[in-house]
Amino acid sequence: MTTTPSVDSSAVTRAGVLIRTLDQGLWSLGFFVFNVTAGVSLTVSEFASLSVGAALGFIAVGISRAWGIYAPIVDAARIGVRPEESIDRWSSWRGTIAFATVVAVASFVWIGRGGEWGYAAAVAALAATMVISDLPRQVLIIRGRYSRAALLAAIYAVGAALAAAAVALGVDNTALLPIWFCTLLIVLAAGLVFCGTATSTSRSDSHFSIAWRITAEAVYLGFGSQIATLLLYLIQDDTATAGIRFAYSLVFAPAFVVIQSIQPLIFKQFATLSAQGTRAVLLVSVRWNIAVALGLGMCGLVGFTALSTVFSDIGPAAALPYVVPVGLAILSAQTFEVALMATRFFVGPVSTHRARLASVLVDVGSQSVAVFVGGAAGLVWTLIVLSGLRIAVSVAMLVVLPRRDRTETS
Numbered sequence: 001m002t003t004t005p006s007v008d009s010s011a012v013t014r015a016g017v018l019i020r021t022l023d024q025g026l027w028s029l030g031f032f033v034f035n036v037t038a039g040v041s042l043t044v045s046e047f048a049s050l051s052v053g054a055a056l057g058f059i060a061v062g063i064s065r066a067w068g069i070y071a072p073i074v075d076a077a078r079i080g081v082r083p084e085e086s087i088d089r090w091s092s093w094r095g096t097i098a099f100a101t102v103v104a105v106a107s108f109v110w111i112g113r114g115g116e117w118g119y120a121a122a123v124a125a126l127a128a129t130m131v132i133s134d135l136p137r138q139v140l141i142i143r144g145r146y147s148r149a150a151l152l153a154a155i156y157a158v159g160a161a162l163a164a165a166a167v168a169l170g171v172d173n174t175a176l177l178p179i180w181f182c183t184l185l186i187v188l189a190a191g192l193v194f195c196g197t198a199t200s201t202s203r204s205d206s207h208f209s210i211a212w213r214i215t216a217e218a219v220y221l222g223f224g225s226q227i228a229t230l231l232l233y234l235i236q237d238d239t240a241t242a243g244i245r246f247a248y249s250l251v252f253a254p255a256f257v258v259i260q261s262i263q264p265l266i267f268k269q270f271a272t273l274s275a276q277g278t279r280a281v282l283l284v285s286v287r288w289n290i291a292v293a294l295g296l297g298m299c300g301l302v303g304f305t306a307l308s309t310v311f312s313d314i315g316p317a318a319a320l321p322y323v324v325p326v327g328l329a330i331l332s333a334q335t336f337e338v339a340l341m342a343t344r345f346f347v348g349p350v351s352t353h354r355a356r357l358a359s360v361l362v363d364v365g366s367q368s369v370a371v372f373v374g375g376a377a378g379l380v381w382t383l384i385v386l387s388g389l390r391i392a393v394s395v396a397m398l399v400v401l402p403r404r405d406r407t408e409t410s
Contacts, residue, residue, distance in 0.1 A: 030157040031249065050123055058225070063222060069142060087199070089197070240376040259292060335394040362386065
């Protein structure tokens with residue numbers, strides 16, 4: 001087994017969070033600028049199509065991380081292997097390439113059905129590249145190579161700045177997608193160099209059982225979290241599709257900087273603390289959920305105020321009707337994710353798998369009915385109700401499930 005050098009946990013505590021926040025801040029800034037540039041330079045129809053490609057890309061990114069990152073960490077924790085030494089690079093890459101291929105085909109067919117096959121191909125290529133370029137950075141994060149991950153994020157932010165400048169200066173209003181695509185390719189190439197050839201061959205007898213269940217959960221979660229965008233696009237409500245995407249990618253983008261930067265570290269901390277029992281893990285879970293709620297609340301308040309006043313006459317103002325439901329949806333999703341992360345180390349994979357599946361079935365079923373019966377307004381009320389239910393279930397999981405026998409099996 002080839003492994004990377006171990007990372008001192010105290011160093012991660014002192015400096016790792018700061019560098020990870022910088023890393024995610026730059027990455028989120030890049031995505032934020034690309035999205036704002038798209039919202040300004042593209043038509044509503046084009047932005048709606050791009051939103052669908054991005055939504056499918058996010059689903060595939062989540063699936064890829066589940067297969068190549070999170071499943072190996074959970075499996076390794078059960079046999080006493082550190083998270084930094086858990087990732088099998090070959091298995092991770094095979095999964096990522098497969099998922100990227102599927103998302104490219106799906107995006108091409110979904111967007112191209114309206115006849116814009118050239119634009120559909122460009123968005124499909126971008127979505128697939130989003131998936132593939134994400135893996136090296138995630139590997140570096142788990143291995144504790146935060147500075148190198150931050151450098152990849154800096155490249156992404158610079159590419160976004162170039163795209164924004166090209167559009168703002170009128171150099172080329174069609175430059176956005178090519179620059180975005182090329183930036184991701186550069187990030188991918190640099191990431192491959194930074195990751196090197198280090199890998200792991202350690203796995204338990206239940207590795208594949210754990211891996212496919214966690215990956216299946218990511219499929220459920222991905223579609224559950226993006227179903228609103230996909231459904232609104234399906235009924236050809238481009239304004240609502242663009243509005244809900246603006247709410248996710250603009251209003252709550254600052255909160256995502258913190259959530260996405262620290263959550264991988266929380267997962268690693270759960271893996272380490274699991275040996276001490278449920279109490280240590282639950283304390284971290286509660287503190288993290290409170291921090292997420294405060295961050296999302298602040299973003300929602302500032303975003304709503306800005307969109308209803310200063311930016312009321314431009315495209316992003318389409319997000320106004322969706323700030324509250326989207327904020328609640330993000331909060332409930334993050335609370336549920338933390339509950340699953342915490343309980344995963346104390347119960348067999350069947351329990352968390354069923355919880356995820358049940359949640360997504362309710363999500364997809366109720367939102368589908370709401371959209372086709374009540375349109376965007378029906379979706380808004382459904383998101384609010386579902387968020388309250390999911391938060392209640394998450395609290396129940398944190399209180400009840402971790403107290404079950406750790407030896408529960410499938």
